[in-house]
Amino acid sequence: MTRNPSIRRPITVSDRQLAERCARGRVVAIDDDAEILLALRALFELEGYACETYDSAVVLLQALSENRPVFPGPCCLLCDVRMPQIDGLELQRRLQELGDVPMLLMSGSSGAPEAASAFRAGALDFLIKPIKAQTLLDAVTKALAVSAQRQQQRARREELAARFNSLTEREREIARRVxxxxxxxxxxxxxxxxxxxxxxxxxxAMEKLEVDTLVDLVHVIGEMK
Amino acid sequence: MTRNPSIRRPITVSDRQLAERCARGRVVAIDDDAEILLALRALFELEGYACETYDSAVVLLQALSENRPVFPGPCCLLCDVRMPQIDGLELQRRLQELGDVPMLLMSGSSGAPEAASAFRAGALDFLIKPIKAQTLLDAVTKALAVSAQRQQQRARREELAARFNSLTEREREIARRVxxxxxxxxxxxxxxxxxxxxxxxxxxAMEKLEVDTLVDLVHVIGEMK
DNA sequence: GCTCGCTTGGCCCTTTGGGGCAATAGACAG
DNA sequence: CTGTCTATTGCCCCAAAGGGCCAAGCGAGC
Incomplete structure (x- = not known):
């Protein structure tokens, strides 16, 4: 195992606190209104969630492209629709290939077409400003639950895929047929x-796949595809 | 087998044509504008689909409560939002328990809140008037495909459930454990x-479930729940 | 009382699955 | 060139599944 060269400073107490919050859930808020961002952050942190804020989609995309490590845990996006340069719907399109982070959109001035586009593109919800705190928290809670479930699902699939790939070609062939x-x-x-x-x-094959009955084998193969 | 007393007239040629259309797909359109209904019917029938029209949700609900037989096949609802008495969203709520008919909503004057409500309640799409014919057809095609898939899924489950129920209690118990x-x-x-x-x-049990390998048994039991 | 279906179980035989032990052969990395 | 990995196979043994044949106990319904 090699040392990760990106670690360049010691772990602090606040890091640990952040990690705890991230484990509960992390909300990434994007809005071009600084006051709203502050309010959102306050609300989510009060609830014990971690909250990152970005004042434009551009900044978020840039941050993502740097690909810096984040604490694991459920995560959702909460994004304003009406923003300069890249709006919420455009951001949604760009993040679609990324795919597994649930997205909540919010807007005060959008019409039905925008809302419909958002849902068609897979948004989990579309909230109309002004949004009641409880409404927001409910939506975020649900989004984080969805995120957690997707992550679990993905982890399981990757785990199984890794095991399956550790088989030799012949073993895979026979496992499939069995x-x-x-x-x-x-x-x-x-x-x-x-x-x-x-x-x-x-x-x-069964040994490598860590199953000891035919029934389990069937389930494992089934879960993968 | 007993004769069905509800059959009270001979099958006509137009019945047969309707049956053919229904097999391709049936669109149930609800709008309080008679002209729109005419246009919708013309469009869908030109495409070879069957089309029923209702000028209000009340009439539709009444027709449904009479529970008269319909030809089988995929079916979807296409409903205007803004209507007197019972609007599109209210109709959606009332039909929700019915559940497995995909719903398309359309509106010219609704805002984001209505669109969002519709999607939250499971609408397949929300179209903004004026709607291009192609857009409408695409949405309907997709809705009918979803309907067909759900019906197939449901039929399969019912088939399997029926087989499973034909087992004795002991056989079910053992099949589950196996x-x-x-x-x-x-x-x-x-x-x-x-x-x-x-x-x-x-x-x-395996004989009654019509499977002859353990693998098939596992799949059948899995498909049921 | 009697038949029928459900549940139960013994005896016996064949097929299939699981696994140890030993060995051959080709491919590939060191 | 040598050791390791993979694929292959034979022989043998045991466990589990599949299934034929036969039969008893029992509650429901005729």
């Missing part, structure tokens, strides 16, 4: 190899 | 019965 319900003998005939060989690969 | 990966002997011990008995029930 999960389709083919018998060892069928597989042996199909691949033109001996029964004993199929058994060995099957055995190896 | 699908959880328990071995016959484990099950026998857990239920305090002989191995042979478990085998018999297992065998019966």
């Amino acid at each position: 999960a389709l319900g083919q018998r060892n003998l069928e597989i042996a005939d199909a691949l033109g190899i001996a029964l004993r060989t199929v058994k060995r690969h099957r055995q190896q | 699908a959880l990966g328990q071995r016959n002997l484990e099950i026998a011990d857990a239920l305090g019965i002989a191995l042979r008995t478990v085998k018999r029930h297992r065998q019966q």
Whole structure:
């Protein structure tokens, strides 16, 4: 394991506090109104969430492109629609490939077309200013829950994919066929190899996939695709 | 099999044509503007879809409560938001328990709040008048596709549930345990019965569920819940 | 009382799965 | 060139699943 060269300062107490907050949930707020950002930050931090604020989508995109490490945990975006240069909907489009961070949009002056676009593009909600604090918190809570679930799902898939990739090509082939319900003998005939060989690969595959029943194998293969 | 007493007139040629259209897709349009309804009907029928029109949500609800038989096939609702008595959003709420018919809302005068409400309540899209014919057709095509998929899904589940219910209590119990990966002997011990008995029930269950491999059993049980 | 379906279980045999032990052969990195 | 990894296979043994044949106990309904 190599040392990460990006670590260049010691961990402070505030880092630890931030980490705790991030574990509960992190709200990334984007609005060109500085006062609103302050108010949002105050509200979310009072609730025990971490909050990052950006006064424009451009700054956020730049920060993201630097790809600096963040504490793990659920995360959501809360973004104003009406902003100069890059507006909320445009930002949503650009982040779409990133994909798994739930997005909340808010606006005071937008019409139905903007709201509809936002939802079509996958926004989790569209809040109309002025927004009641409770409404905002409910939306954020839900968004963070969605985020947590997606992250869990993704972690699980990656875990399984990693295990599956640690199999040899032959083992994968046999695992797939086993999960389709083919018998060892069928597989042996199909691949033109001996029964004993199929058994060995099957055995190896199940060991590497950390399953010990056929049922679990089926579930694991099913979860991956 | 008993005769259905609700059949009281012979099948006509136009019935057959309607049935063909319904199989392609049926659009239920609700708008208080008679001209719009005419235009919608013309558009959808030109595309080969069946189209029912209602000039108010009240009439639609009444028609639904009579529960008369309709031809099977994918179906979607296309409903104006701004209507007297019961508006589009209210109709959406009332039909929500019905649940599996995709809903498209349209409006010329609504704002972001209405659009957001519609999406939160599960609307598939929210179209802003004036709507281009192509936009409308695209939305309807998508809604019908969703409907078809839901119907297929539901049919499959009902089919499987019916099979599962045709099992005896004991057979269900054993099928569940088998699908959880328990071995016959484990099950026998857990239920305090002989191995042979478990085998018999297992065998019966798989026959009734129309599966012949353990893998298929797992999939069938999985699809049901 | 009797039949029918559900549940139960014993006996026995075959097929399939699981796994140890040993060995051959090709590919590839060091 | 050598050691490691992968794929392959044979032989043997045991456990588990699949299934035929037969039969008893029991509650529901005729």
